[in-house]
Amino acid sequence: MRYFLVANWKMNGSQSFARDWLKRLGRHSDDNRHIIVCPPATILGNPEIATLAEQQGIGLGGQDCHAASDGAFTGWVSAPMLAELGVSAVIVGHSERREFAQESDSDVAAKAAAAHQAGLLAIVCVGESLAQRQAGAAEATVEAQLRASLSTSSNTSNTLVAYEPIWAIGTGQVAQPADVAAMHAHLAQVCADMGLARMPLLYGGSVKPGNAGDLLALEHVSGALVGGAALQADSFAAIVDATPAGEG
Ligand code: PEP
Numbered sequence: 001m002r003y004f005l006v007a008n009w010k011m012n013g014s015q016s017f018a019r020d021w022l023k024r025l026g027r028h029s030d031d032n033r034h035i036i037v038c039p040p041a042t043i044l045g046n047p048e049i050a051t052l053a054e055q056q057g058i059g060l061g062g063q064d065c066h067a068a069s070d071g072a073f074t075g076w077v078s079a080p081m082l083a084e085l086g087v088s089a090v091i092v093g094h095s096e097r098r099e100f101a102q103e104s105d106s107d108v109a110a111k112a113a114a115a116h117q118a119g120l121l122a123i124v125c126v127g128e129s130l131a132q133r134q135a136g137a138a139e140a141t142v143e144a145q146l147r148a149s150l151s152t153s154s155n156t157s158n159t160l161v162a163y164e165p166i167w168a169i170g171t172g173q174v175a176q177p178a179d180v181a182a183m184h185a186h187l188a189q190v191c192a193d194m195g196l197a198r199m200p201l202l203y204g205g206s207v208k209p210g211n212a213g214d215l216l217a218l219e220h221v222s223g224a225l226v227g228g229a230a231l232q233a234d235s236f237a238a239i240v241d242a243t244p245a246g247e248g
Contacts, residue, residue, distance in 0.1 A: 004223035007230030026056030079118035105148035168205025209238035
């Protein structure tokens with residue numbers, strides 16, 4: 001299995017931080033462990049960073065894109081604009097965008113379609129709130145989100161699905177491996193029902209060096225989307241190194 005290790009820096013980092021990070025992580029990326037780093041757009045726009053990332057074998061990703069390719073959308077960045085920078089992926093539907101920018105599932109599907117149209121890998125995020133989990137509605141909630149957030153253009157080569165329980169993001173409260181295993185088994189079945197068998201399913205939510213090995217060893221877990229721990233290159237390197245080797 002090929003694993004995807006995605007670093008989401010959110011609104012953090014600088015050009016010099018990016019240079020140091022890429023140099024530190026380069027030797028950890030290989031054929032089975034594909035690293036994608038998603039820094040702020042200002043860093044993606046630095047050609048020196050794009051060259052360094054390519055030399056290090058690390059993919060660059062955006063944290064969001066607009067569904068339109070251009071137009072009167074002050075402050076936004078489109079998928080073709082990201083592609084023009086040498087970016088290969090983009091996160092869509094992160095829970096912070098769903099919450100702070102009120103993005104709906106259909107907005108997310110439109111962004112995924114725009115990403116595909118621009119030749120980008122769409123990293124589609126889904127996840128339940130604590131209240132939904134406590135009400136026993138986690139699987140139904142996430143299944144509905146997933147079905148409505150994938151675009152008709154989605155296939156297993158141009159899409160990664162990231163299951164990120166909202167209550168585990170940035171809280172230090174990681175989901176139990178048994179719960180992750182159950183959710184990923186369910187999502188794998190949902191994807192198969194949609195004609196998307198073997199869709200790569202990532203887990204995200206307080207992944208750290210100490211828990212990454214157990215999470216990444218689970219069946220149907222093809223990688224991790226990492227926020228806080230990705231801001232320390234050594235921690236992210238340890239997470240990459242915890243990925244099962246070879247066929248995994
Ligand atoms: C995220 O931002 O997608 C995330 C998973 O953050 P953290 O690892 O900090 O929980």
